[in-house]
Amino acid sequence: MNKKQKKVLVRIIITVIIMAILSFVPAEGYLKAALYLIPYFIIGYDILKKAFKGIVNRQIFDENFLMSIATAGAMLLGEYTEGAAVMLFYQIGEFFQSYAVGKSRKNIGELMDIRPDYANIIKDGVITKVDPDEVEPGSIIIVQPGEKNPIDGIVLEGESTLNTSALTGESLPRSIKAGEEIISGCINMTGVLKIKTTKEFGDSTVSKILEMVENAGSRKSRSENFISRFAKYYTPAVCYGALALAVIPPLIRMIFMGLSPEFTEWIYRALTFLVISCPCALVISIPLGFFAGIGGAGREGILVKGSNYLEALSKAEYVLFDKTGTITHGIFKVVGIHHNEMSDEKILEYAAHAEAYSSHPISKSIKEAYGSEPDIKRVTDVSEISGNGVIAKVDGISVAVGNAKLMERESIEYISCHEKGTIVHVAVNGVYQGHILIADVVKPGAKEALTLLKKDGIKKVVMLTGDMKNTAMGIAKDLPIDEVYSDLLPADKVDKVEQMLSLKSKKGKLIFVGDGINDAPVLSRADIGIAMGMMGSDAAIEAADVVLMDDDPLKVVKAIRIAKRCMRIVYENIYFAIGVKLICLILGAIGIANMWLAIFADVGVMVIAVLNAIRALFVKK
Amino acid sequence: MKKTYKIEVDCANCANKMEEAAKKTEGVEDASVNFMMLKMTVSFKEGYEHKDVMKQVLKNCKKVEDDCEIYI
Numbered sequence: 001m002n003k004k005q006k007k008v009l010v011r012i013i014i015t016v017i018i019m020a021i022l023s024f025v026p027a028e029g030y031l032k033a034a035l036y037l038i039p040y041f042i043i044g045y046d047i048l049k050k051a052f053k054g055i056v057n058r059q060i061f062d063e064n065f066l067m068s069i070a071t072a073g074a075m076l077l078g079e080y081t082e083g084a085a086v087m088l089f090y091q092i093g094e095f096f097q098s099y100a101v102g103k104s105r106k107n108i109g110e111l112m113d114i115r116p117d118y119a120n121i122i123k124d125g126v127i128t129k130v131d132p133d134e135v136e137p138g139s140i141i142i143v144q145p146g147e148k149n150p151i152d153g154i155v156l157e158g159e160s161t162l163n164t165s166a167l168t169g170e171s172l173p174r175s176i177k178a179g180e181e182i183i184s185g186c187i188n189m190t191g192v193l194k195i196k197t198t199k200e201f202g203d204s205t206v207s208k209i210l211e212m213v214e215n216a217g218s219r220k221s222r223s224e225n226f227i228s229r230f231a232k233y234y235t236p237a238v239c240y241g242a243l244a245l246a247v248i249p250p251l252i253r254m255i256f257m258g259l260s261p262e263f264t265e266w267i268y269r270a271l272t273f274l275v276i277s278c279p280c281a282l283v284i285s286i287p288l289g290f291f292a293g294i295g296g297a298g299r300e301g302i303l304v305k306g307s308n309y310l311e312a313l314s315k316a317e318y319v320l321f322d323k324t325g326t327i328t329h330g331i332f333k334v335v336g337i338h339h340n341e342m343s344d345e346k347i348l349e350y351a352a353h354a355e356a357y358s359s360h361p362i363s364k365s366i367k368e369a370y371g372s373e374p375d376i377k378r379v380t381d382v383s384e385i386s387g388n389g390v391i392a393k394v395d396g397i398s399v400a401v402g403n404a405k406l407m408e409r410e411s412i413e414y415i416s417c418h419e420k421g422t423i424v425h426v427a428v429n430g431v432y433q434g435h436i437l438i439a440d441v442v443k444p445g446a447k448e449a450l451t452l453l454k455k456d457g458i459k460k461v462v463m464l465t466g467d468m469k470n471t472a473m474g475i476a477k478d479l480p481i482d483e484v485y486s487d488l489l490p491a492d493k494v495d496k497v498e499q500m501l502s503l504k505s506k507k508g509k510l511i512f513v514g515d516g517i518n519d520a521p522v523l524s525r526a527d528i529g530i531a532m533g534m535m536g537s538d539a540a541i542e543a544a545d546v547v548l549m550d551d552d553p554l555k556v557v558k559a560i561r562i563a564k565r566c567m568r569i570v571y572e573n574i575y576f577a578i579g580v581k582l583i584c585l586i587l588g589a590i591g592i593a594n595m596w597l598a599i600f601a602d603v604g605v606m607v608i609a610v611l612n613a614i615r616a617l618f619v620k621k
Numbered sequence: 622m623k624k625t626y627k628i629e630v631d632c633a634n635c636a637n638k639m640e641e642a643a644k645k646t647e648g649v650e651d652a653s654v655n656f657m658m659l660k661m662t663v664s665f666k667e668g669y670e671h672k673d674v675m676k677q678v679l680k681n682c683k684k685v686e687d688d689c690e691i692y693i
Contacts, residue, residue, distance in 0.1 A: 104657075232637075280632070283633045
C-alpha cells in the first residue's frame with residue numbers, strides 16, 4: 001500500500017466508526033443533517049473538490065461529478081445515511097480498485113524482473129562492478145552463482161546450470177559450458193562463468209524483452225478503445241437521463257394527470273440512477289483484463305506486443321508454419337545407421353575420426369552422434385574430396401566417408417537408402433560398412449501442437465518451406481498438416497501469405513510462425529507474426545507481434561489459448577457490467593431500486609469485474 | 622521522434638483523459654497512455670522541441686485531471 005492508499009484507508013475506517021455511532025444517536029432534523037455532514041466530508045472531500053475543479057475546467061461529466069451530485073442530492077432530500085453511505089462505499093470501491101491494480105502491477109513487475117543491475121567486468125585482472133550500459137562488446141565479464149547474466153555473450157570458462165524460467169517459462173535448468181552462447185537475463189545457478197560479451201547492453205536479449213513489454217500497452221485493442229469511447233459519451237448521457245427523470249415525470253403528473261408532482265420521489269430515483277450508472281467497473285476492468293492477460297502470457301515465455309494482438313490471436317483461423325526452426329529443429333541429426341555389420345558406435349567412431357578436421361554441418365552432426373571429441377592423433381593422411389566426402393587413415397586403416405559419388409569413385413559397392421535425408425556411406429579398408437542417415441528432425445512437441453491447434457478450431461494448418469518437395473512431404477506426412485508448399489524462396493512466402501490472407505474469412509486472422517531467420521517481411525505481412533526463439537534476428541523480433549522465448553511449438557497453442565481466455569474474461573466483464581447496470585437503471589427508473597441496490601450496482605459490480613479481470617493473470621498449466 | 626515518460630495517475634478514466642489532452646497539444650503527433658504500466662508514450666511532430674511540448678502536455682493534463690503527474 002502506498003501513502004495515498006493508507007490515507008484513504010484511515011478515512012474509510014474513521015467514517016465507518018462515526019457512521020456506526022451515529023446510527024445510535026436519536027438526532028432529528030437539522031441536528032441529524034449536521035452530524036452526518038461530518039463523515040460525509042471526511043470521506044468525500046476530495047471527490048467534491050475534484051468535481052468542483054472539473055466544472056471549473058469545463059470537464060464536467062466524470063464519476064466525481066456523478067457521485068457528488070448523487071450524494072449531495074441525497075443529503076438535500078434528507079436521506080443523510082444514504083448520502084454518506086454512497087460516498088463511503090464509492091471510496092471503498094475506489095480503494096479496492098487501486099489496491100488491486102497496484103497489486104497486479106507489482107505482480108507483473110516482479111515477473112518481468114529480469115533487468116540486471118550491474119555487470120562484473122574484468123580489466124587487467126581486477127573485477128569491478130559497473131553499469132551494464134557501460135560494458136562494450138568484447139569485454140570479459142564474470143557471472144557468479146546467483147547472479148543474472150547482464151549481457152549476451154559467449155562463455156569462455158566455466159560450467160554451470162542456468163535458470164531461464166523468467167525468460168522462457170521453462171522451469172528445467174539448462175546446462176552451459178565453455179564455447180556456448182549465453183543470453184542475458186538468465187540466472188547463473190551453480191558455477192562461476194567467465195563470459196565474453198558479443199553485444200551492447202541495449203542490444204542484448206534482456207533489453208529487447210523489457211522494451212517490448214514496456215511498450216505492450218500502447219497498442220490498444222478494439223475492445224479497449226470501445227470502452228474509452230463508450231465512457232466518453234455514456235457519462236453525459238446518463239447525467240441528462242437522470243435530469244430528465246427528475247423533471248419530466250413530475251411535470252407530466254402535474255400537467256396532464258392532475259396529480260401531485262412528487263418531486264422528492266422522482267429526484268431520489270434520478271439520484272439512484274446516477275449512482276448506478278458510474279462507469280468505473282468497465283473503465284478499469286477491461287484494460288486490467290488485457291494487462292493481466294499479457295502478464296500471464298509473459299510468465300509463460302510468450303511476449304505479446306499489445307492487447308490488439310491478444311485480441312487478434314483469439315480469432316486465429318489459419319496458422320502458417322515456416323517449417324525449419326518451428327516444426328523441425330533445423331539442425332541435422334543422425335537419425336539412423338543401416339546395413340552395418342559392425343556396431344553403431346564403432347561405425348560412428350570411424351566416421352567421426354575421418355571427418356575430424358571437417359567443419360561441414362554433416363560432419364558436425366556425425367561428431368555429435370559419436371558423443372566425444374575425435375582423437376586427432378589417431379587420424380592421418382586426410383584428403384578431402386570436395387563434393388564427395390573424405391578419405392583418411394584412422395589408426396592406420398583407410399576409411400572412406402561420403403556420398404554415393406565417393407563410393408563410385410572408390411569403386412565400392414553400396415546400398416542406397418529408401419528414407420529421406422542425407423546419406424553418408426562408410427567404407428573401412430575398402431569394404432562397405434553401411435550408411436548413416438542424417439535428417440532434419442521434427443521437434444518432439446510438433447505433432448501434439450498441430451493436433452491441438454486443429455482441436456482448438458484452427459481451420460487450416462499450413463507448412464511453408466524452402467526445401468524440396470520430397471523432403472517437405474517426408475516431414476509433413478506424419479503430421480496433421482492441411483497444406484504443404486515447398487520450394488519457396490523468401491519472396492514466395494510473402495506471396496503465399498497474401499494469397500492465404502485473401503482466402504480466409506473476414507473476421508478470422510492469419511498467424512505466421514517463423515524462427516525469425518530471414519522472415520521479417522512475412523512476419524509483418526501476416527495478421528499476427530510469431531517469432532520463435534530469442535535466437536532469431538533482431539529484425540524479426542522487431543517485425544513480430546508475438547515472440548516466443550523458447551522454440552517449443554506447443555507455445556503457439558498456449559498463446560492462442562491464453563488469448564482466447566483473456567478475451568472471454570474481457571467480454572464477461574463487458575456483458576456483466578453493462579447488463580447489471582442496465583437492469584438496475586430500469587429498476588431505478590421505475591422506483592424499485594433504492595440507493596443500496598445502486599451501491600451494489602456500482603461498487604459491487606466493479607469489485608467483481610476487477611477480481612474477474614485478475615483471473616487472466618493465472619494461466620492454466 | 623518518440624519518447625516515453627513515467628506518469629502518476631489514480632484511475633483508468635483519468636488516464637484516458639490525459640491521453641486525450643496530450644493528443645490535442647500542439648506539436649504532438651500521437652500520444653498513448655498506458656495506465657497499467659503508468660507510462661505515457663508521445664511521438665512529436667517534426668520541428669518541435671520535445672521539452673517545450675511536454676511542458677504544455679503536462680499543463681493540459683493538469684487541466685483535465687489535476688491529480689496527475691508526468692515525470693519529464
